[in-house]
Amino acid sequence: MATETTAAEGSSLVFHPMDQFIVKPLFGDGAVGMFTITNVTLWLFFAIAAVVLLLVLPTSKRAIVPTRMQSVAELTYGFVYKMLEDICGKEGVKFFPYVMTLFMFIVCANFLGLIPTSFTTTSHFAVTIPLALAVFLTVTVLGFVKNGAAFLGLFWVSSAPLALRPILAIIELISYFVRPVSHSIRLAGNVMAGHAVIKVFAGFAAVAVISPVSVLAITAMYGLEVLVAFIQAYVFTILTCVYLKDALHPSH
């Protein structure tokens, strides 16, 4: 979260709640180019490490009676698999590695972001927008490839009265194109807001009288953020499943 503790210049309270989101090079002080190794790189790679630690290493023994960590890996697998199968049916199962990648990346990045002084990659639109766009493009391309023009039936609500259908079609079309926006901003917005609020409370802790309240508030917010970290990953994944279902079965 907080990479900087520049609390006060002089005596007055100074808040820099957004400073924790600054991207900077890990080595040297140069500008941030496309291939510069930055704190983003570091924490994204930590996410990879977390995925490996969670899903690959504990399952290496392939025990019939699982250890605790192997159980966690199996439960995570089952959780996402069941979510995908329940929503998309058997056809959706072939997208399981893709959906699992999204879920594992987001959940690991979110929880890594909760480590104090870490950098939260999923609080950046630059991270969540490509994720959401990838889902949007996958769903759109898949929908047309699988169903052809029939995919447009998604916008034509055949159960509504005929007169209403063109209006509904416009609404459906708009809502379809708003999907990637809401999909990405929901995740980044939730994560960013929580972290910024914690930082603001931390700024208040510089005043001795308020600091106990401030510490309590940070604790409470942190608990909430733990929930948000998981729930947002879950929401992102389940929405991906729902969108995939639209591509596989476009009829309402």
Next chain:
Amino acid sequence: MATEPLTKEVAGSCVDSYGSAIGMPQLCFDWFPNQIFWLVITLVVIFLVLSRVALPRIAAILAERQGTITNDLAAAEDLKAKAVEAEEAYNKALADARSEAQRIAAEARAEIQSGLDDAIAKADAEIAAKAAESEKAIAEIRAGALESIQVVAKDTAAELVTALGGEADAKAIDSAIDAQTKG
């Protein structure tokens, strides 16, 4: 960490000279290529790790466990059937033994009965033989007695005749006595 002022070139357009963010760092498009580049690499790596290693492995583990459970259940079912079979065999053996015992008891009873019958028959025969012997003896005695009676009667008759002053005709007396005693 930036405590001393940075040069404009290093800080870029999103960070002020004290290293603080200007506005939202999320909207700093200078950093977008960097973030997107590393994100894509991260996602590809995670995808490969998951689809090549982790997911097939976990799927195999789950399938294997399911198989083991199914096998164990089948084995348990088998053993249960065997137990039922063994119990049936035991019951059958028990019933067989019981009927065998009954048969042996009946046989023994029949044997004893036949022995008893034999003994009774033998005893009856012996008794009959003894009775016949006795009867014979009695008949002999009776015959003996009759003969003696005839002798005594002839003698007595002869004596009587003589005593009465007659001439004792032995032949006549004998025939008279025989006629009398025959009836």
